[in-house]
Amino acid sequence: MGTEGCCQQQTESIATSKLNLETGEECCSRSNGSCSTKNMCRQPETEVPFIPVTVDENDVISGAKDILKVIRSNWDMSSVEFKIFTDGITNKLVGCFNTPKIDDNNSSQNGCTDYTNNVVLVRVYGNKTDLLIDRKAETRNIKLLHSYGFAPSLFATFKNGLAYEYVPGKTLTPESVTRPEVWQLVACRMADMHKVTQDNGLAIPPARESMLWKKVQSFFDLVPERFSDADKHSRLEKTFLPISKIRNEFELLYKKLKSLNSPLVFAHNDLLLGNVIYTESLQQITFIDYEYADYNFQAFDIGNHFAEFAGVDEVDYKRYPSKEFQLKWLRTYLEAYLESSEVSEEQVQRLYVQVNQFALAAHFFWTIWALIQAEYSTIDFDFVDYAFTRYNEYLTKKDTFLSLDINTNSLS
Structure with missing residues (x-):
C-alpha cells in the first residue's frame, strides 16, 4: 500500500516526525534529500516485549490476531483488515490495518489511515530460517538501527517472528x-x-x-x-x-x-x-x-x-x-x-x-x-x-x- 491519494498530507506529517527523530535539532543537521548528514544522533533504545506465541506459517492471519491482542489490545478485531504480502521469498508477511469507524477517536478526520497508530506488520519466519539467520542478532540490529533512525520501530518479538512499524511508500x-x-x-x-x-x-x-x-x-x-x-x-x-x-x-x-x-x-x-x-x-x-x-x-x-x-x-x-x-x-x-x-x-x-x-x-x-x-x-x-x-x-x-x-x- 502506497502513500498516494487522500492520505498524502497525513503521511508527510508522520514521516517528518520520524525524520526529526533521526536527526534531532541539538546535534545533527541534514538537508532533506541530500547527503549533508553530520554528527549522527542516537536515541535511547527501547525495551521490546516478547510474546510467547508461535504463529502457524500456514495460518498467519490467525497468528497475527493473537499478536495484536497483546500489543494493540484497544483494537476492535472486527475493524482490522489483513493483507498478506507475497513479495518475500524467505518469510511470510501480513499487514494489519485498523480501520475504525469515522467517529472513532483513533481515526483521522479525513478517513485516511493513521500509519503510526493503526498499522502493524507481522513477519513470520520461514521454515528452518533460524539455521540461516541469528534472530537475536537481528533484533539487536533493528533496535540499534532504529535508535539511529534507519530502521522501523520494533513493536514486539514472538517465538517465530516479530511485529514492527509500517513504513508508507513503495x-x-x-x-x-x-x-x-x-x-x-x-x-x-x-x-x-x-x-x-x-x-x-x-x-x-x-x-x-x-x-x-x-x-x-x-x-x-x-x-x-x-x-x-x-x-x-x-x-x-x-x-x-x-x-x-x-x-x-x-x-x-x-x-x-x-x-x-x-x-x-x-x-x-x-x-x-x-x-x-x-x-x-x-x-x-x-x-x-x-x-x-x-x-x-x-x-x-x-x-x-x-x-x-x-x-x-x-x-x-x-x-x-x-x-x-x-x-x-x-x-x-x-x-x-x-x-x-x-x-x-x-x-x-x-x-x-x-x-x-x-x-x-x-x-x-x-x-x-x-x-x-x-x-x-x-x-x-x-x-x-x-x-x-x-x-x-x-x-x-x-x-x-x-x-x-x-x-x-x-x-x-
Missing part, C-alpha cells in the same frame, strides 16, 4: 532504482548507515571482522549431500555436489577479495529492491529487513545492491548498472560517506573495482543460500532455478570482474 523496482532522484537517496542512505557503530560508547571498541567468511562457511555446512526431493537432487547434483567443489572455489575468491582492503562497515547485506522503500512525498529512502545486517566489507554491500538491479521474480542481468551509472552512484556515495565534496577520481575508480569484484561474492552468497532454501523452505518459489541463475552469473562475470584494476577497468 518498494523499488528495476525501473525506479535507476531514476536520479531515487538512486542518489539510496547512495546517501547507505553511506549514512555505513557510519553506524555498535560500540555503544565503549572506551576500547571490540575487534571487528567481516561476517562474509563465517556466514558462507556456515551456509556450506547446511547444504545437504543428498536433497530429500529426488528431482531437486537430480537437478543440482552435477553442478553443486559434493558441495566441496564450490567450497574450494569460494575460498580462492575470498582470498582475492580480502586483498582489496575494502573497509569494514556496518552493512545491511541484503539490499534487494524489495528491501528499499521510497516515500516520494518526502524524497526519503528507508531500508527494511535487517536479517543479515552485520559488519562486512563496504564493497560487498554496494556490489550486492547493484546485482539486485536484475530483480528476483524475473531476473535479467542486462539490468546490471553500467560503468557510467556506477561511477556517478559511487561518487555520490563517497561524498556522503567521507563527508567531503573533494572526492578524487582515483577514489571512485578504486571503489568501482572493489564493488564489481565483491558482486561476485554476492552471487556466491545467494547461490548457497538458495541451495539451503531448496531443501527447507515451504514458500512457493523455485530456489533450485534461482541457485543456478546466481551461480551462472558468477561464472559469466568472474573473469571480466577479476581482471579489473584501478588503471585498466573497461567494464561498460
Whole structure:
C-alpha cells in the first residue's frame, strides 16, 4: 500500500516526525534529500516485549490476531483488515490495518489511515530460517538501527517472528532504482548507515571482522549431500555436489577479495529492491529487513545492491548498472560517506573495482543460500532455478570482474 491519494498530507506529517527523530535539532543537521548528514544522533533504545506465541506459517492471519491482542489490545478485531504480502521469498508477511469507524477517536478526520497508530506488520519466519539467520542478532540490529533512525520501530518479538512499524511508500523496482532522484537517496542512505557503530560508547571498541567468511562457511555446512526431493537432487547434483567443489572455489575468491582492503562497515547485506522503500512525498529512502545486517566489507554491500538491479521474480542481468551509472552512484556515495565534496577520481575508480569484484561474492552468497532454501523452505518459489541463475552469473562475470584494476577497468 502506497502513500498516494487522500492520505498524502497525513503521511508527510508522520514521516517528518520520524525524520526529526533521526536527526534531532541539538546535534545533527541534514538537508532533506541530500547527503549533508553530520554528527549522527542516537536515541535511547527501547525495551521490546516478547510474546510467547508461535504463529502457524500456514495460518498467519490467525497468528497475527493473537499478536495484536497483546500489543494493540484497544483494537476492535472486527475493524482490522489483513493483507498478506507475497513479495518475500524467505518469510511470510501480513499487514494489519485498523480501520475504525469515522467517529472513532483513533481515526483521522479525513478517513485516511493513521500509519503510526493503526498499522502493524507481522513477519513470520520461514521454515528452518533460524539455521540461516541469528534472530537475536537481528533484533539487536533493528533496535540499534532504529535508535539511529534507519530502521522501523520494533513493536514486539514472538517465538517465530516479530511485529514492527509500517513504513508508507513503495518498494523499488528495476525501473525506479535507476531514476536520479531515487538512486542518489539510496547512495546517501547507505553511506549514512555505513557510519553506524555498535560500540555503544565503549572506551576500547571490540575487534571487528567481516561476517562474509563465517556466514558462507556456515551456509556450506547446511547444504545437504543428498536433497530429500529426488528431482531437486537430480537437478543440482552435477553442478553443486559434493558441495566441496564450490567450497574450494569460494575460498580462492575470498582470498582475492580480502586483498582489496575494502573497509569494514556496518552493512545491511541484503539490499534487494524489495528491501528499499521510497516515500516520494518526502524524497526519503528507508531500508527494511535487517536479517543479515552485520559488519562486512563496504564493497560487498554496494556490489550486492547493484546485482539486485536484475530483480528476483524475473531476473535479467542486462539490468546490471553500467560503468557510467556506477561511477556517478559511487561518487555520490563517497561524498556522503567521507563527508567531503573533494572526492578524487582515483577514489571512485578504486571503489568501482572493489564493488564489481565483491558482486561476485554476492552471487556466491545467494547461490548457497538458495541451495539451503531448496531443501527447507515451504514458500512457493523455485530456489533450485534461482541457485543456478546466481551461480551462472558468477561464472559469466568472474573473469571480466577479476581482471579489473584501478588503471585498466573497461567494464561498460
